[in-house]
Amino acid sequence: MNATAIGLPLEGITVVDLTRVLAGPMCTQTLGDLGARVIKVEQPEVGDDSRAIGPFVDGTSAYFMSVNRNKESIALHLKADADRQIFESLLAKADVLVENYRPGTMEKLGYGWDELHARFPKLIFVSISGFGQTGPYREKPAYDMVVQAMSGMMSVTGSADSGPCRVGVSIGDLGAGLYAVIGTQSALLRRARTGQGERVDVSMLDCQMALLENPVARLSATGSVPGPIGSRHPSMAPFDVYAAQDGWFVIAVGSDVLFKKLCGLLELPDLAADPRFTTNAERCKHQAELKVLLEECLVLQPRAHWLRIFSDHGVPTGEYHSVAEAVAHPQIAARGMMASVQAPGGAELRVASNPLMAGLGADSVVRRNPPALDGDRERILRDFVDAA
Template sequence: MTHHSAVPTDAPLSGITIVDLTRVLAGPFCTQMLADLGARVIKVEQPGQGDDARQIGPFVDGQSAYFMSVNRNKESIALDLKAPADRQVFEALLEGADVLVENFRPGTMEKLGYDWEMLHRRYPRLVFTSVSGFGQTGPYRTLPAYDMVVQAMSGIMSVTGAPDGVPARVGVSIGDMGAGLYAVIGTQSALLKRERSGLGERVDVAMLDCQVALLENPIARYSASGQVPGPIGSRHPSMTPFDVFKAADGWFVIAAGSDAVFQRLCPLLELPALLEDPRFASNAARCEHHQALKTLLEARLASASRAHWCDLLTRNGIPTGEYNTVPEIMAHPQVKARGMLTSVSTADGTILTVAGNPVRVGSHGATVRSQPPLLDQDRAAILAELGNR
C-alpha cells in the first residue's frame, strides 16, 4: 500500500522525500506540515512500540488521538538503527531522500554513527534537520526537554495568566509547536539554498530558542523600560482598551488599538463622558488607568448581550470578537468556510476531527491523502520499492 503516488503534482512540496525519525510532538508537527504541503514523509519508528505518542491518550478504537492529530499523510516503517540489516534499509532510504528530520537528544545520532559530517559526505544533497530542547551547542545541549520545561525556562510562563495567579502555561504546547513551525521554515530555507548550491545543509532548531524568539514584545519592552514584564491577564500591555470584557451573557473582546478607534467607540457605547475624562485622553493615560476604564465600560456592557455588542461594534469598524470555547470555534462558519477542520480515521473506521493546515499556496489546500499509519504498515511496499530501484 503506497501513498506517495497520491500526491497532487501541483502540491508545493511535491517530489520532495523526507525520512522522518521524529516522535511525540515538535518533530511530528513539523513533518506533518511538510507532508500536508505535498512532501512524501516516510516515518521510521522503533520496532515494537513505535513513536512514544502512540501510547498517549485519549484513545479511539485503541489508537491514540494524540498520535493521529500530527501524523496524517505519512508512511510508517519500523527499523532498529542498531541492527545491521535495518541500517542498510535506512541508508537505502537516505539515498533517495531530500531531508532527514530527527528530534532525539543531541549526541544520539552521533552514537548511531549518523553524524552530520558522515551524512553530508555520503549524501551531499541531504538536508539534515534536528529539533531538540536546547540545540546542538551550548552548556544545556544534552539535557532533555519537554514543552513545559521550555515554557517555564524561557519566560513565556512569566507573562502568562492572571496578575495574582500561580504560574500558568500557555494552554497549548507552544514550546513544541513553535519549534515544529520554525523547523519547517529552516528546512524549506535549506531546500531553497540547495537549489543554488546543490548541497544539503544542517538545520539546528532548539525549543528554548524558539520560545525566546516568541518573546518579541516582552524582551523589547523590558529593554526599553527596565521594568520586568509580568502576567497581566488578557489585556494588552501597551494599548487600552484592548481586553476581554463581560457582557450580560458572556465574554467578548474589544481591541481599540488607537485613539481614533477609542473616539468612535465611546459614542457607540453611549459613553460620551469618557472622551472628556483626562484619565482616558490618550493611550498612555488609558494604559495607566486601565482598571478604572474597564469598570466603567463593563457597567455599560452588562446591559446587553455579547451578540448585541459584537454586532454593533463590528458594523462600525471596531475590532471585536466573541470569546469562544473549543466546541464553539469548531462550529464557527468562518472556520468551516476556510476548511480548518479535517478528519482522519482509525483502522476500524472511526472518524476523528483534527485541526487542518492553515497554509494555502495557490490553489493547493492541504488534504488528508492518507490516514495516520499503523506501526510498520508500509514495510512491504517500501522494501519492494527499494528493491526495484
C-alpha cells in the same frame, strides 16, 4: 492556490522522519501536507512514543493521529545491521532527514551530520532538540513545560493571582516544529542554488525566545521586568476580555480615533473626554478603572448586541469561544480548517487542518490517514530498497 491544477509545493521531495511526540511530528506533518512524501521510521513494536498517549479512538491515540497524517510508517531497529541497510537506502533517495533525538544520539548511531553529509552531500539534516546542538545545556532533556518555564513564557502568562502558568497549548513544541518547517524550506531553496545539503539546528528554547517579541523589547526599553497581566495588552487599552449581559467577548482598540468611536457607540461621550482616557498612554495607566466603567455599560445588553454594533462600525471585536464553539464556527468551516482522519480500525477523528491550505477544503489536506505502525513496509521496501 489550486492544489489539483498545479500540484502541491513540496511534491517530489522525500522526507525521512525520525521524530516522535510533537515538535518533530508537527514539522513533518506540515511538510507532508505541503506535498512531501514523509517516511516515518519508528521503533519496532512500540513506535512513536505518542502512540501510547491518550485519549484513544478505537484503540488509536488521538494525540498521534492529530500530527501524523500524510505519512507512511516503517519500523526499523537502527542498531540492527539489516535495518540499518534499509535506513541507508531511504537516506540515499531522500531529500531531508528530520530527527528530534537528544544531541549526540545520532552520532552514537553512526548517523551524525559529518558522517551523513560525507555520504549523502545533498541530504538536508534537520535536528530539533530542547536546547540545540551547542551550548552548556545541549545534552539536557526537555519537554514543552521546561522551555516554557526557562524562556520566561510562563512568567508572562496567566494573572498576578494565578502564579506560574503554562500556555494552554504546547507552544514550546509547536513553535519549534513550525520554525523547523521554515528552516527545511530555506535549506531546500539554498540547495537548489548550491547543490549541497545543510544542517538545520532548531532549539525549542531558542524558538520560545523568538516568540517573546513584546516582553523582551519591553524589558530592554523600560528596564522593568514584564509579568503576567491576564488577557489585556501591555501597550494598548481598551484591549481585553469584557463581560456583556450573557457572556464574554473581546474589544481590541489600538488607536485614539477608535476609542472615541467606541465611546460614541456606547453613548459615553464623557468617557472620551476624561483626562485619564484621552490618549492611549493614559488609558494604559488607568486600564483597571476604564474596564470597570466600560463593563457597567456593556452588561446592560447581550453579547450579540455589542458584537453587531461594533462590527458594523469597524471596532475590532470577537466572540469568546470554547474549543467546541470554535470548531463549529461558520468561518472555520468556510476556510476548511477542520479535517477528518481515520484510525486503522476505521474510527474517524476530527482534527485541525493546515492554515496554509485554507480554502482548499479538508479533502485536499488529508491524502493519507495516520499510519499503522509498520503499515507501509512493503511499499517502502519496494520503492527504496528493491528498486535500488
